[in-house]
Amino acid sequence: MSGVARTVDPEKHAARRLHILAAAGRCFSRKGFDATTTADVCAEAGVGSGTLFHYFTNKRALLHALFELDEAEQAERAERALAEADPLAALWRLVDGLVADVRERDYLGLVGVVIQQASRDAEFAALVARTEAATRSALTELVRRCTESGVVDSGHDAEATASWVQSMTDVVYLRLSGDESLDVDAELAVLHDVVSRFLRCAA
Amino acid sequence: MSGVARTVDPEKHAARRLHILAAAGRCFSRKGFDATTTADVCAEAGVGSGTLFHYFTNKRALLHALFELDEAEQAERAERALAEADPLAALWRLVDGLVADVRERDYLGLVGVVIQQASRDAEFAALVARTEAATRSALTELVRRCTESGVVDSGHDAEATASWVQSMTDVVYLRLSGDESLDVDAELAVLHDVVSRFLRCAA
């Protein structure tokens, strides 16, 4: 009762949480959300189910937490891009940021998971939509600036243009996750051409 | 024993098979493969489980049969395109063919199913790969012809070019399945621009 309060090291807690999340991410990427069992995640993380459900209320929470990690990062990247002076350079930096995780082979399959689950879990869909919207609105603004200064001319409105650029970056993940033999750098080179030609810009 | 052989109407059998397959397709599109139960399919098709498993050995067989329907169609389309005189017109016709099903809202979600299952069911992956390869090889040949006659110049080798064009058509399905509010015709218009600019062709 009046006893000794045991204070907990919050760093260890957070680290273990992340460790489990990383394991879950690998499992989801490999087998998809529905097909991975919580036992899979436990085995991959090297913990028991008691531990897993101590840190996360249920399997769905694992997925949500995993993509909440992205949200902050994406928003920050978007903000940084908007602060840059040269809009075209900023746009390219943002695009590069979007494909930055393309080399993380262990997590490529998560694109499929997002596509599948977003159409079935409304809350998850909202999370993903929020994350993507942050990036897209920044992208839209940059496209607008570039168009006004004449270095870009897609012939479509800025919002649609931004949205398509975003989709094209997604394609790279999709292609790489579907075909292991593709060369990452070659794919990125083609992406660059596809986007720059779509935008009708010099670089 | 020596009894009366009862001959069966094969048309009815085939029709019922297709009816069940269509129902399965709608279910898979809506909820994904793993999350749809065989009971879902039965309810959607209006049959009992006895009937379902009389026509298909298991749930996986439903998925396989569903995409085997596509295989013949795609191969035929590819062949027809190769037979055309004008390679550029043929290329565009083939692209149009690839996005022909884009208006079938009930089945849009199947893209996600393919992505997810192909990475986990080797036999299914092989089926999908075969189907896509047929189209891609035709697309590759058309790109080659167009490049030789100078009406196309992507700056990348024909195979990679074809593969990316194919991916871009997939994007349309993905975008429409993820956002109901998008306008189909507007999307197709952007796709046209994206592809023609990537190919650096006149039309």
Place this chain on the structure above:
DNA sequence: CGATTATTGGAGCGGACACTCCAGCAATGC
């Protein structure tokens, strides 16, 4: 140390799901 409380692994529970089984039915041939 000893007291207290967070953390841990794993046994096990309840429910759901893919698939089977079978008894009645419908369709065919004579």
Place this chain on the structure above:
DNA sequence: GCATTGCTGGAGTGTCCGCTCCAATAATCG
């Protein structure tokens, strides 16, 4: 009409999986 056989629905079955529960342990305090 009758015999035969395929077709059909739904009740049932074994298995698996998400999650709970708990006893044991580890960490932190005075």
